[in-house]
Amino acid sequence: MTLKSIHRIIESARKHGARKFLVHVAVDLVEFIERKMVRFRDYSSRYKFFGVAKTSDTLIVVLAGYKPKLWPLTLHRIGMFAPPEAAVCVVTAGKFVENIDLICRSAGWTYLSVSKNKTGLALNKAIQLHPAAKWIFKMDEDIFVSKNFFKSLRKGYDDIASEGEYNPGFCAPTINVNGVTYVSFLKHLGLSEDYVRDFGELKVACNGVRAQADPSAAVWLWRRSLPLDKKAAEFSNELTVKSNFAQMIGTRFSIGAILMERSFFDEIGGFRSAWRQGILGVDEEALCAACINFSRPMFYLSNVFAGHFSFFMQESAMMDALPELSVLDPSVFVMPGEFSK
Numbered sequence: 001m002t003l004k005s006i007h008r009i010i011e012s013a014r015k016h017g018a019r020k021f022l023v024h025v026a027v028d029l030v031e032f033i034e035r036k037m038v039r040f041r042d043y044s045s046r047y048k049f050f051g052v053a054k055t056s057d058t059l060i061v062v063l064a065g066y067k068p069k070l071w072p073l074t075l076h077r078i079g080m081f082a083p084p085e086a087a088v089c090v091v092t093a094g095k096f097v098e099n100i101d102l103i104c105r106s107a108g109w110t111y112l113s114v115s116k117n118k119t120g121l122a123l124n125k126a127i128q129l130h131p132a133a134k135w136i137f138k139m140d141e142d143i144f145v146s147k148n149f150f151k152s153l154r155k156g157y158d159d160i161a162s163e164g165e166y167n168p169g170f171c172a173p174t175i176n177v178n179g180v181t182y183v184s185f186l187k188h189l190g191l192s193e194d195y196v197r198d199f200g201e202l203k204v205a206c207n208g209v210r211a212q213a214d215p216s217a218a219v220w221l222w223r224r225s226l227p228l229d230k231k232a233a234e235f236s237n238e239l240t241v242k243s244n245f246a247q248m249i250g251t252r253f254s255i256g257a258i259l260m261e262r263s264f265f266d267e268i269g270g271f272r273s274a275w276r277q278g279i280l281g282v283d284e285e286a287l288c289a290a291c292i293n294f295s296r297p298m299f300y301l302s303n304v305f306a307g308h309f310s311f312f313m314q315e316s317a318m319m320d321a322l323p324e325l326s327v328l329d330p331s332v333f334v335m336p337g338e339f340s341k
Helices: 003-016 018-043 071-081 098-107 119-128 149-163 182-189 192-199 215-223 228-238 262-267 282-293 312-328
Strands: 047-050 058-064 087-093 110-114 135-140 170-175 246-248 257-261 298-308
Touching (some): 047 098, 071 087, 071 098, 119 282, 149 298, 215 312
Parallel strands (some): 058 135, 087 110, 170 298
Antiparallel strands (some): 135 257, 170 257
16 A cells, blocks of 8 residues: 555545544445456356457357257358458357357357356456457347348448447347337338237337237248348348438347447446346346446447347247248258358
8 A cells, every 4th residue: 555545545534534434434345345246247257268369359249059050040141241350259158069169160260168157247258358359249149140231230330429429339230020120120111000910019119019029920020021131231222321220229128239349348347147147138138227327329220130030939939930931031041051151
């Protein structure tokens, strides 16, 4: 402890009195311990890291491990459309998955397996192991991307920031199976009345809406999302004016595909997790709250489109629908013969 620190403590005790001084010390100590405990909870775990982290300012971190039937489809498309200079890291929480390791080795990506089943912790560790990354694409294993997805999402973020009115917390694409962006998806395709006729609502919410809970809604939305690459090109070509594509999100948002800056990630201390393992949604809830608390609004872009396979309650119905969907768009739902970059 320096003389300057000692002098400051003495002055504080003299100013506030011994009792108040001790109370302040106790409060400061509790806050210090709390910060340390949160850091331990959200970053500390045994892990295995395979591959060499690419020195790139762009990181695509893919949270995976629980939908193996989709990996040859979704990871294949990330391999096709990721910027060649970007670092790609697939991360699994609470398990090591040999097939993912093999995919990452084949693609020249890194693979991270953390022993604790905490998604926020897994994401934090992956980002920590890629210190050069200034831009972070966080993806879930069931997101289907198309050509120019990463480039367009980054451009949209930059355009919002350059206009100067808002400093974004994160940007997301328009996603078909998503309780917030499905409304924009339907309006763009002129399908709002058809959807209301079949499902009786057109409500924006992160939960409690049929777009995120009803199995038949997921299949309905996917039938109208195909062919995926053609639909993505239509969204990109038809909405190019800045004031048209940046849509502020006014509620909690499902963060299956987002872009954020490393500086904001560091400012908020990274993603959050629960003390118990296997608790889902904590990372999402805390990030959305941080965007509000730090005045960093959330946006989705009407000119960038991606497909989300399903939420949990919809997964079985979507799996049953795969034969039909593969006929509608074999480029998306027919498993490639070999995984390649």
